[in-house]
Amino acid sequence: MAGAKSAARTVTIIDIAREAGVSKSTVSLVLKMSPLVKDETRQRVTKAMDALGYVYNRGAASLRRSRSDIVGMVINDLANPFFAELAIGIERALQNSGFIPFVANTAESVVRQAEVVRSMREHGAAGLILCPALDTDAAEIERLGSGLPIVLAIRRIMGARASLVVSDNVAGAARATEHLVNLGHRDIAFLGGIGHMVVFQDRVAGFTRAMNQAGLAVQSSLIGESMPTKDGGFDAMSRLLSVDGRPTAVVCFNDVVAIGAMLAIARHGLVAGRDIAVVGFDDTTEARHVSPALTSVSVDTGGLGERAAQILLRQINEGERRLDMYTGEAMLVVRESCGARLGRRIAS
Amino acid sequence: MAGAKSAARTVTIIDIAREAGVSKSTVSLVLKMSPLVKDETRQRVTKAMDALGYVYNRGAASLRRSRSDIVGMVINDLANPFFAELAIGIERALQNSGFIPFVANTAESVVRQAEVVRSMREHGAAGLILCPALDTDAAEIERLGSGLPIVLAIRRIMGARASLVVSDNVAGAARATEHLVNLGHRDIAFLGGIGHMVVFQDRVAGFTRAMNQAGLAVQSSLIGESMPTKDGGFDAMSRLLSVDGRPTAVVCFNDVVAIGAMLAIARHGLVAGRDIAVVGFDDTTEARHVSPALTSVSVDTGGLGERAAQILLRQINEGERRLDMYTGEAMLVVRESCGARLGRRIAS
């Protein structure tokens, strides 16, 4: 169809102009939907455009207008469903904004992170949504972001001057803990995550607050750090189980840790939700899929992403210098792994 | 630090030239690592660059050279860990190629797919890796891709003129089926997937071939279509279980379907791997995380992604018109859900 164009020189606005018998300026006006151009002209131009198979050159355009329609989205671990959901939320919110996201995965590498951010800047990104890699500090953020609007998502970074979208980790962990307390648990452990992550600190803080409010002490032996992965959760739980006076319930750093922990529980011949109550954090889709289904703190991941996008857009469009901060609500979703559904209350 | 530049006009190659006392051409040479420029000059220039905080404008560059370093990556469902892994594989292979991926999620919408592809072309993408949305046909591919190198991943599309990277669905399904046959199963069902997906057809073909080779008939009642989701798998399995003469084993369209099926099995008071053997397809990370661990056909997802990227790069760099096709090997990974680990052979 359409006759084989051989040499394939790119079709430009000027070719269209010639074909439609107008000037390039007019074509440009048509392109930007200007109300200035007469209807009949507009039609002639659009006809010429798809006759020649024109494709708009955004690069050239943003060179001239010196602003682009690209926003960067830098994710520390796309393989993690939690961050994938976040990314999708961001994309959704960007849908009709006139901006298009540039996604990159850093795999928790600060080096790679610097590379991709640099590349995004070189491509003229108008702003950045960043889920910082594990060892990113405020100085690094400053270095990376200098000048362009940037919103940090999920991982708070002490001292960083940037907008922020996080979930209410303290309240969420507290709520999960309270729930376990109400079910009659007294010996409750916190499992997984590494000490220098702010998210970890926040969640432990919530845990501790709820424990104290219930008049319970938090012994340091009941806070078991680990990598925030399934294997980490498995190991940490195994350690906990091999010791006398094991807890009757655990609040986990996140869902993957919780799932690892449940595996360890099963490996010890115990049943999660019956012998030991487990609750996770983030409420990823996996939480629903494991068996027993995981009770988890839901943070409306997609919603956080959308919010991050909105904040970024506002910052870009209004040239706001003010830093924004949004804390998403955390709700407990009760399923089976905490034992509540069994009507069972495990006394200490 | 670095003194507040107020008006923030962008720093260009020309500013650098002035600062370093050379011409813009020289700066350009430095930028492209040309061996032509004298070492001492090069140093002066680089110094000027980070003194002024220069950031390269790739847009302008690719306008002039009329080729960009962007490749598009269009994924039908990023929330699905399988495709997320694929995406990561692609990104990894692109890492040091000088190209940077532009990722977009279509959420199985053909409309959205057309939009994002268009946007990528407007941004000058040099090529495209496309995991087509569900209802994409050859004509649509033609429309979208016309002109630029494009490789289709995972989902084959009848009649589409494009390079292709898929896993060996026929052999994989056959292998899974044989395994069940060897364990003594006679009544084996195929579960999940929808009839007009080519992937479905291929996997059913492999299933049928293996059954026939074992002298077993495939009754149509034993092929249960469903959406390729957890819920779909749950429903299809439930249907199967409520009927007399239920199968003793099921080959599932993919892992999510299998996980849904296992849920249904549990709901019926049965145990997957003991009462009914289940095998999945794709071997996503989830397969390892469920309990009982899911036996699945592994397709080296990341590897497929890398291969797709390689093919695309070759096509771009060598301007090859020839269409490439790669079929990734499919291996069975035996875990618990098929019962093999129990040493148990379920007689029919």
Add this chain to the structure above:
DNA sequence: GTCACAATTTGGAACGTTCCAAATATATAT
């Protein structure tokens, strides 16, 4: 037919880079 005004259309001159042909500097041989 002329005037004033609104509605359309239109040539350049940017935007920040690369590329080419040509200029200049440096080294080497005479």
Add this chain to the structure above:
DNA sequence: ATATATATTTGGAACGTTCCAAATTGTGAC
């Protein structure tokens, strides 16, 4: 010193768009 070759450097002229000020066309009133 001169000629020759080699190593560096350098002005434009693109690339495909937008924007501005100015030109052209159309309309209605006189």
